[in-house]
Amino acid sequence: MLPSVQRDAEAPVADTPSGRMIGTWAQSTPPIAAFRGIPYAQAPVGPLRFAAPVPREPWAGILDATQFGPTPQRGDTGITLIPETSVPGDDTLNVNVWTPTLDPAAQLPVVVWIHGGGFTSGSPASTWYDGSAFARDGVVLVTLSYRIGFTGFGWIDGAVPNRGVLDWICALEWVQLNIASFGGDPQRVTIAGQSAGGGAVLTLLGAPAARGLFSGGYALSAAIADPSVDAARDRSHRLAKLARVTPDLHGFSELTEARILELQPKIASPSAPRLLRDLHGMLRDGLLIGPVADGSIVPGPVEHGVAHGPSAAVPLVLGTADDELLGMFKPGTVFDHMPRRAAVRALGASAAAADRWLASDQAQATDSSAVLLGRYVTDAVFRSWVPRIAAARTTGQAGPTWSYRFAWHADEPPRAGHCIDVPFVFDQLAAPGVHRVAGEHPPQELADAVHGALVRFAQHGDPGWEPDRGGLGPSRVFDLPVRDETDAYAGARALL
Known part of the structure; x- marks a missing residue:
């Protein structure tokens, strides 16, 4: 039974095909309405635990959408890069919406955000994912939850595979049905995400059931999972x-x-x-748990899907931070005493790839072997995918592709590490915990540029710089000053 509340005349009420719901007003000018914890599918418990999501039937009365719904992430995760709260409960398949208007005639562009967490953690109930800045700028922002870890992606004989992928698709179908009631245009939906969420964006380009559910993709620091x-x-x-x-x-x-x-x-x-x-x-190959190329829901590897998949023709923006995993190996430890070539080879690089990569300007400029290993892992796991995907999308019926680099870093910590760009994307520089990745005084002008690029892409299908030519750029470099560079991923491209 869904909870319902008496209508508060001063609170926003949305009347949707799924049912009526009451939300809250954000503390902003102009006013922004937020609706949280809206169920898009039945609770994945009992027989539905390892099954495909079942869309939620319309409810009677008025749904209380004033609080975040239950999350698949459980328990206290401690201090994480992005503070992502766990919310107990079974009804974990839900969405959250921020909008400046409930007028269906507004037909505003929509961004659907898929959270990261390595496909094993993460939650949409984070202050970093507050959609107020998007709504302020005329974009309806939707965040979604999905089954994570083994429950969402583990291979189980006798069960439907890629249950987390089917959750993304079910949520996007909910958006198509309901988003006009929040002032959004179902024909202008951009899917966006960071880390595992970025990997989700790329995966959905190749998923047949996702065809027609979105018109653009924006993948930040995409984490790719093992397709085998x-x-x-x-x-x-x-x-x-x-x-x-x-x-x-x-x-x-x-x-x-x-x-x-x-x-x-x-x-x-x-x-x-x-x-x-x-x-x-x-x-x-990528992360050990995540979407699997099962031949049906996900027909093949990501590299094929982005170029030849059912949604390959949609415009795509992708990029990474410069120093995603730079802190993985600590300087001053045994790693600094390892021969550079032997260390890179020990991490799985072929002899030819190791030689090409070590000859790159990026590697040559790195003195510490420990830092060098961090740069290699960053390139292997994240950065090399940018030119690889861009090059793949020069074939088939793929749409235009734009690349970027997030290069800015605070003095402390002195690196553009994993997740640093997320508060800039959401223009939430004052959110709790941002100082841990972006220092005490992250520049608002950079947030204006990073956030503005996604807003422009959602509105016009173009982020504001020239498309990438086969992995050679130009790439927008988000730094101070913001600039464009040719072959901005030259070092990472050496691994291809």
Whole structure:
């Protein structure tokens, strides 16, 4: 039973095909309405736990949409780069909407944000994901939750695969049906996300069921998952063995959510006794848990989908921060005493790729071997995908592609690390925890440029600079000053 409340005459009320709901006004001028915790599918519990999402039936009465809904992320995650709150409860498949108007005639562009977290964590209930700045600038902002970790992406014989991907699609179908009631235009929907959310954007370009649900993609620091069914099945069997159940739907259905979450880290991140093998696999193929190329929901690898998939023709913007994983290896440790070529080869680079990469200007300018390894991992996991995707989209029926780099960094910490760009994208520089990645005084003029690029793309299908030519740029470099560079990913391109 959905909760309902008495209508408050001073609160915003949206009348949608899914039902009526009451929201809140953001503290802003002009007024912005926020609606939170709107269910787009039935609670994924019981028989629906490992099943495709079932769209929510329209409800009677007025839904209380004043608070964030339950999240698939559970428990206290401690201090994370992005503060992402866990909300208890079963009704985890929900969306949140920020809008400047409830007039269907407004036909405003829409951005649907898919949160990151390595496909195993993350939550839309973060102050960093507040959509007020988008609504202020005439864009309806939607954030969505989806099943994460093994529940969302683990390979289970007898169960539908890629359940998290189907959640994204179900939420986008909800947007198509309902967004006009929030002043949005269902024909102008941009999907955007960072890290795993960026990987989601790229995955959806190749998903047949997502065709026609969006008109543009914006992928920030896209984290790509392993496309191999065999590897996914192997990890599932390892988890079943640890849990002492059969590696199928019947066996995993016997496990509580808490038990799966307890065991999941053993298959979701490199660990002994398979540490080196898993690390090599992650650097080569991507994250250990995430969307799998099952041949149907996700027909093939990301590189093929972005160029030849059902939605490959939509415009795409993608880029990364310069120093995503630079802090992974600490200077002054044993890593600084490793021979540079041997260290890069130990991380899985072929002899030819190691030689090309070590000869790049970026590598030559790096004195510390520990910092060098951080740059290699950053390029292998994140940055090399930008020229790779841009080059792939020069074939087939792919639409225009733009690339960027986020190069600015605070004096402390002195790097443009993972997640630093998110508060700039949302123009939420005063949000709690931003100082941990962007220092005490992040520049508003840079937020204006970064946020403005996504707003312009949502409005006009063009972020404001020249399209990338096959991975060679030009790329917009978000720094002070903002500038454009040719072959801005030359170092990372050496790994291709």
